[in-house]
Amino acid sequence: MSSISDETIRIYNTFTKKEEELQLGKEVRMYVCGITAYDYSHIGHARSAVVFDTFRRFLEYTGRKVIYVQNFTDVDDKIIRRAVSEGRTQKEVAEEFIQKYLEDMERLNVRRADFHPKVTENIEEIIQAVKKIIEKGYAYEVEGENGRDVYFHVPSFPEYGRLSGMSIEELDRHRIEPDPRKKDVKDFALWKSAKDEDLKAEAVFDSPWGPGRPGWHIECSVLATKHLGAPFDIHGGGKDLIFPHHENERAQSYALFEVEPVKYWMHNDFVTIKGEKMSKSLGNIVKIRDVLEKYDGEVIRYFLLSAHYRSPLDFRDDALERAKKSYESLRNALENLDMEVAAIKTFGIEGERRDFPDFEEKFRDAMRDDFNTPKALAVIHEMAGRINQIVSEGASLETFEMLFSIYRRICSVMGFFESYRRIPALQEYRELIEEREMARRERDFDRADEIRDRLREERIILIDTPRGTRWKVIGGS
Ligand SMILES: [Zn+2]
Structure with missing residues (x-):
């Protein structure tokens, strides 16, 4: 082998x-x-x-x-x-x-x-x-x-x-x-x-x-x-x-x-x-x-x-600013993916298994070619784009977990996201989050805000996405 x-x-x-x-x-x-x-x-x-x-x-x-x-x-x-x-x-x-x-x-x-x-x-x-x-x-x-x-x-x-x-x-x-x-x-x-x-x-x-x-x-x-x-x-x-x-x-x-x-x-x-x-x-x-x-x-x-x-x-300053934006877009993809995993684990609802290209091999090919880090970064961006797409369309937990581990692995070769801590599943808050979604649908914004504030006290920030409510944990990463 x-x-x-x-x-x-x-x-x-x-x-x-x-x-x-x-x-x-x-x-x-x-x-x-x-x-x-x-x-x-x-x-x-x-x-x-x-x-x-x-x-x-x-x-x-x-x-x-x-x-x-x-x-x-x-x-x-x-x-x-x-x-x-x-x-x-x-x-x-x-x-x-x-x-x-x-x-x-x-x-x-x-x-x-x-x-x-x-x-x-x-x-x-x-x-x-x-x-x-x-x-x-x-x-x-x-x-x-x-x-x-x-x-x-x-x-x-x-x-x-x-x-x-x-x-x-x-x-x-x-x-x-x-x-x-x-x-x-x-x-x-x-x-x-x-x-x-x-x-x-x-x-x-x-x-x-x-x-x-x-x-x-x-x-x-x-x-x-x-x-x-x-x-x-x-x-x-x-x-x-x-x-x-x-x-x-x-x-x-x-x-x-x-x-x-x-x-x-x-x-x-x-x-x-x-x-x-x-x-x-x-x-x-x-x-x-x-x-x-x-x-x-x-x-x-x-x-x-x-x-x-x-x-x-x-x-020069503009180059640093560009680097900051690019880096943040890579980090956002990681977070989107992780939020999706946490949501699936919490609500137990997942989509189909999805295929994606072998980004890891492409990443390696760039690095093996006289240590071509700009090319390797381009591969990571390509993968980030695909991650965001699959997140917006939905996929199985297995697909997301696979994407997460590959993405994390190649990013860590670049020394990125060293201190990243994973977003937890929130089974204990599941009903509360569902209740808030219902309240929003019924335009009961007082109740929705009340729940949002309560979770905030637990350092959980709710984010509303087209696919439902997701969350981040403050100080979690
Ligand atoms: Zn020397």
Whole structure:
């Protein structure tokens, strides 16, 4: 018997520059670069988090177990700068913004990773990795301010540049600060000796090279392989990380394990703000927190999934408003369906069995096609339209329950309706609701309103539809 997990999933691999059929086992090992915790996270961070959270949910939906790792960079130049200017320690600043990030993610229904390793909790592992890279001849030490620096020697890894697809000349141009201590302009730091600012922010660790701290890139090589081994299946991140971060990560991991460390590299495109790149200098950084003031987390999720992950996505008010309307129409279909089920269970009157297309298969086909979430959303809308139609025409309880479970299942892959609570059948109020319908027919509106008010006290809101009275429960979802 063929199962969902046998269906092929095609994904664009940044490394091979083409779409590939994923070769995955029952267990998928996945790493996504996390934030550098020096400020509130912005809508670009939200996009990467939501895209990969949704991909993780989809893989789980196909019957696979996903081991998901996302790091926190909790020691870095920007964190230290902020700490020094505010008279705090690096740890205080990082912990604050890690906490804020996790709060934002919870409101976006982004599930926690299985592991959220931090750099400062893995210093010993990082030191061992740097030592090993030196021993293997891929890195060298030079004198620094309060100890020694360690650099990865890029020409020792001839494959360097293959992930980003850059030529040596292009790569050379990217290095703007020549350092006479470096053997090659492309060489990058694995370990940085302590500077005065680092000491002030208490961002200094003992090492064989004296007091200092890790360079940025080495953490991801160490933290990914610590939890996932080498090679692992999927490495995700925003496309701004391809160079230099992921190019360097690949070089380091290759030096450590002498295997191609990652099977599939996936990168999502940027969020632009009214057509412009988001940047500090333009002052147009949109914090997740500020968007959450105006829109529900699931509406923001809808917006972020409304473009293909490899296309740019433009953030503007009208686009958010559109996302809100679309999302609400999907939610209304769920509620209509659920109200109908509750009414059938209460009154015991149902219609015929109805057929409908295999929306779930269509949904999967969209998701298997390079994770085409806009196409998948279109399928969900098509299903919502059919649900509303069948609700207005009537059907059997079995038909409605089947529609409900399929719809709920595919929506939950997108991270929608997480907190939805089902509308209960109201057998104990059946007579009262029937009495009210009778009163309305006889134009006894006082009696009808009296019953409506009484049920309202029980937090039940009555809704009159062409097919009879339905209800919602306040605080029920
Ligand atoms: Zn990383």
